[in-house]
Structures are given as C-alpha cells and as structure tokens.
Amino acid sequence: MYASSPQSSRRDADDPQIDIVALGIVTAAIILFVATGSAIGPAVVRSLAGEGPGPDNFLLNAFLLNIAIIIFGWSRYRELCEEIIEGRAAEREARHLAETDSLTGFHNRRSFNHSVEALIDRAVTDGKAVAVLMVDLDNFKQVNDYNGHATGDRLLVECARRITAALPQNTVVGRIGGDEFAVAMAFDRLQSEGVDRTAAALVQAIAEGSRSSSTTIEVTASIGLARAESRTTSAQALLEMADVAMYHAKRQGRNQFSWYEPQMAHEMRFRADLEAGIRAGIPRGEFVPFYEQQVDLQTGELTGFEMLARWDSPQFGIVAPDIFIPVAEEIGAIAELSRSVIAQALEDARLWDSRLTLAVNISPIQLRDPWFAQKLLRMLVEANFPPQRLEIEITESCLHQNLGQVRTLVTSLKNQGVRISLDDFGTGYSSIGQLKQLPFDRIKIDRSFVSSMLDDEDSAAIVKAVATLGEGLHMPVTAEGIDTQDVLDRLRQYGSITGQGYLYGRPRRAAELGEWLSEEGPADMPVPQTPQAPDTQQAKRA
Incomplete structure (x- = not known):
C-alpha cells in the first residue's frame, strides 16, 4: 500500500562533477608529491649518511608544501562529500514534504x-x-x-x-x-x-x-x-x-x-444552477413567506400561523423548501435567507390581530451562531413586533448536536418573552428529561405520526402518549399534518390540542392572507367538513 509519497533516488547532475574536481585536485597533489619526493629523496638519504650535501631548498619547500596541499585537499574532499550527502537528504525531505500530506502521511x-x-x-x-x-x-x-x-x-x-x-x-x-x-x-x-x-x-x-x-x-x-x-x-x-x-x-x-x-453530471449542473439561483435570489427578495393556519381543534378558532419559506424563482417557479433549504445550508446561505423571510414575516404579522401568533422554524445551523438570539431580538425591535407573539420552532436534532449552546440561546430568548416550541417531537434523539431541562412552551407532534395514526396503531399510540405528556407537563401540544376530517375527529378525543394541516387550507401568500383576515377575523374561522388532498410536493419546514 502506498501510505505516503514515493521517494526519488536521482542524484543531482552536478554532484559527480563536484566529486571529480575535488578528487582531481587531491590526485594532482599526490602525483606532484611523488615527483618531488623522488627528486629530493636520494639527496636526503646521502645527507643523513654524511656522504653529500642536503636536498635543494626550493625542492624541499615544494615537497613540504605539497604535503600540506594533500592534507588540505583530502579534508576539503571529505567536507564536500558530507555536504553532498546532506544536500541529497534535504532534497529528499523537500520532495517528501511537497508530495505528502503532513497530517496523515498520505499522498497529497x-x-x-x-x-x-x-x-x-x-x-x-x-x-x-x-x-x-x-x-x-x-x-x-x-x-x-x-x-x-x-x-x-x-x-x-x-x-x-x-x-x-x-x-x-x-x-x-x-x-x-x-x-x-x-x-x-x-x-x-x-x-x-x-x-x-x-x-x-x-x-x-x-x-x-x-x-x-x-x-x-x-x-x-x-x-x-x-x-x-x-x-x-x-x-x-x-x-x-x-x-x-x-x-x-x-x-x-x-x-x-x-x-x-452519466446522469449524475446533469444533477450536478442542476445543483450548480440551484446554488447560483439561491445566492442571487436572496438579495433580490425571491424568497418569500407563506403562512399555514394553526387552529384550536376543539373550538375551530384561529390561533396563529406558521411561516413557511418558498422560493419564487424566475427560473424554476415556486420551489418547495425541501429542495432549496438543504442546498442553502450546505453553501452557508441559510442564515441570510432565514433573516430575509423572517423579517418579511414580522412586517406581515405586525398588522394581524394581536391575538394571533407567528411561528418560524430555525435551522440547526443558525443555532450554532452564539449571537443568534441577539440578532433575532434586534429584528423584533426593528419590526416593532411584540416578542410574546413570536414562537420559534427547534427540531430535536438541534438538542442532540449542542445542548449547552441551545440552552443558552433558548434561555436568552425566553427572558425577552419569545416562546419556544420543540418541533418534530418523537423523530429525533431528545428524551422526556430534556423537556424539563429546557424551558419549552410547546410540543409539536410530527406529521408522520399524525397522518398515519388511523392506519398505524403505533403512530396512534405515540400521538396519544405525546398529548397525555403535554397535559401532564402543562405544556400545549400542536399536531401537524391534519389532512382529513377523520384525523381531526380522532385528535379531538385527546383533549385540548392545536392543529394545522391541509384540511384547513393550503399555505398562502401574505397578500392572500391579508384579504382573508380582513373578511373573516380570527374568531370566525370556518372549519371545513370535507378533506382536501395533501400536496405531497410541499414540505412544511422553512
């Protein structure tokens, strides 16, 4: 297995030349040493034996100088060899660093x-x-x-x-x-x-x-x-x-x-178009709030609206959030997108009857921002919207990811009067103990349980258990996904519950909602007796 980058054993082209030059100097000095030594050797021997004069001084000095050159040349040759070895090691190390990931040792x-x-x-x-x-x-x-x-x-x-x-x-x-x-x-x-x-x-x-x-x-x-x-x-x-x-x-x-x-490439191009459209659409105001009614199931009275984001794209038309929200989260645009639609919703809801609440969904990514609570409260001040009329919905997955930070944010918002709802209860990782640890104001039963409760005994048992839990904790309960009269009739057996779903009408734009409110008023909302088919293409989360 190649766990790291391969090493090269090539020598620098100049290295042999450096070796030859240094070695040539030493060799020449040795040859000169032999030549001068053979010239003065006999004279030195005769002089020591007392048989003649000593060697010529010039040759003797040349011989001694030659010895010094040999010593110096050999020392320099050894130094050059050591420098070459060190240079090669440095080269290998540099090549290793250039080709290897320093953290894991793998190839880069x-x-x-x-x-x-x-x-x-x-x-x-x-x-x-x-x-x-x-x-x-x-x-x-x-x-x-x-x-x-x-x-x-x-x-x-x-x-x-x-x-x-x-x-x-x-x-x-x-x-x-x-x-x-x-x-x-x-x-x-x-x-x-x-x-x-x-x-x-x-x-x-x-x-x-x-x-x-x-x-x-x-x-x-x-x-x-x-x-x-x-x-x-x-x-x-x-x-x-x-x-x-x-x-x-x-x-x-x-x-x-x-x-x-091959078709995946087309998906990637579509994804690229989505990303570009989202980035360009936020400043152009293409992301707009729609509103879904929330109703007291026992009295039929309208209690508020949940804000649902929609993308009114000039290229794709009306786009449901289950398509663009994950993309916006991945490209880091969800905070700006959410701020835009919440700001619009606060302006819309400010004109409603003061008894109506506004519920908005918060992305788990937004809750990673330690300044999120301050930013939301600033938006309330700028819109002159009472905090008591705002309810933010947090999914169970947020609690699993960072309970400590969520607790800090929730407490900060609660201190200013904002209400907090635990959304999609029963689908994530939260426990009953966390309902006591965090000051939630409401539990929302996920639509997957509500819509299937007539055909699935387990779903029916879960809905009933959550309704009973809310009553025991004195915590209001909202059921999502009420699409038929039969589901409504079953839910009414579980006590005081607020509900929302297509039985009460599709999510509407602000302009359409304003006309309806001015005609009907919150206390006069009619409860339809015939079910409307659910729109499976529309997701409920913003």
Missing part, C-alpha cells in the same frame, strides 16, 4: 494524481481496470465548530488509520482536501464486487464512534466511485467523476457509497 492531491496515472498504465497493461473512491466525511465542519480544530485534526488522523486498515494491499491513498480522502485500486474488469466490499468496509469503519477527551464524536462518510478501463481516462477525470458520485451519495442520505453514472 498532486502526488496522488501522478500515482494514479502510473497505476492506470500498469493496470491497462495487465488487462485490469482502476477504481477511484472519493471519501468525504459528513458534517465534519461541525466537529471543528463544536470541538475545535485540534480535535478535528485528531479525528482526521484516526479516520486515516481506519482507512488504511480497511484497504487491501497495493492501493494508492491520499488526502486531497480538508476532510476529503481518495483511494485508487486496480481490479478485474469483470469483477467489481471487490471494490463494493472495500467501499462498504470504509463506510462501516469510519462510522465507528471516536472519543476525544471525554467526548464521543460521531462521524460518517459518503463515498463516490468511478472506474477507468483505458489510458484515455485521466486521474483528474476519475477524481471529478468520483466527486460527482460522492455528492449523489450525500443527497441520498449520506453514510453510503454510490458509483458514478
């Missing part, structure tokens, strides 16, 4: 591409194919935001260890982005099942919980796969196709893998 993007190109050449020669797996950690940014970058780095090192352990031999692996890893492996063209097993093993290995200090960090991975069977497919093209497949796996629910298919 550049060296990974080179290694994959070589792998493709070898595989094609052997009649095999090459698969590239793009591995992206899901929601890794939250780890850095909540636990710090040092914890994030430790998690990356742990994931790198798990990836290495899950891969077969002779596999190229690299870290090509902040939380993105890439794997390349050769396989039999007719047997891709081994690649599937490797991808599944990676998903399973990364999904194992990791502990940092006293905190357990949950992380999963989405993996995209692409294959090459000829040299015409470059490493960069493989990475791009695997990247497209990886995003497809994320859109399908994450924590899974998916092979690249």
